[in-house]
Amino acid sequence: MSDWDFDLLGDPIPEGHGRRGRPPHIPTDENRRKVMVLAAFDKNEEQIAAALSITPPTLRKHYFRELRSRLEARQRLEGKLLSALVKEVDGGNVSAIDKLFKRLDRHDLAIGNAVQPAKQAKVPKKGKKEAAIEQAHSAHEGSPWANLLKH
Template sequence: MSWDLDLLGDPIPEGHGRRGRPPHIPTDENRRKVLLLMAFDKNEEQIAAALSITPPTLRKHYFRELRARLEAKVRLEAKLLASLVSEIDKGNVSAIDKMFKRLDRHDLLTGVVASKPAKTAKPPKKGKKEQAIADAAVAHEGNEWSSLVRH
């Protein structure tokens, strides 16, 4: 069966030019588009518009992809990480840097903290008057007036 292609590279179905709208033919490329758009949290109307079909047609031909909505983002991220690791294996320094940044961001999101020294609690901040009194108490230290001022 030989298919002719339209200007956008989509196959022209049999019966094109007859009355009514030609039937939609799902392709692997369109299936990938559906998964990719779902990974970016697009709704069915937006996905259907991107494929130039109606939402019922989308549900009819791409029901398996639509059921996998929850895993679409994870699948895309896994594919991207796999390609990043393959670039790291080739010695790509930029890919190594990106992987370290991803790991740091992941650690921040999950609450994993590397072995860092514990932070000490800061003393409470003083008001203007309290700070002026504290500064006046030690103003004589380290200058020629220190011998004249009584403690």
């Protein structure tokens, strides 16, 4: 292959392109990463196969391990992104530090461990009639009538 054996999207043109029949698909590490990322973003098999310019049966044949667990793909991708973020934080990247703090806050809120300010108990509001009745029951307090009404 020479330097000009790539299509417009930068993918290598397989040997035998233009002849009868479809050339065999050869899986690469780059394509395996593409499948993992697309599976992590919950793309279906047809969409992933279209992204690789192959058919869904060919996708299942060559990339069955990557397709096996979408949740695992999501966790692996998230782990890779977080480790890259921590590496940037170690380098002193202020933007990365801010993003990591926001990420930790979101995580704390999701699991309910966020430090929240102490909430004061709300006193239920009373209507005009309820307030007047309460005032009528306590009107004698602090007056000379208080001793007479106790008896």
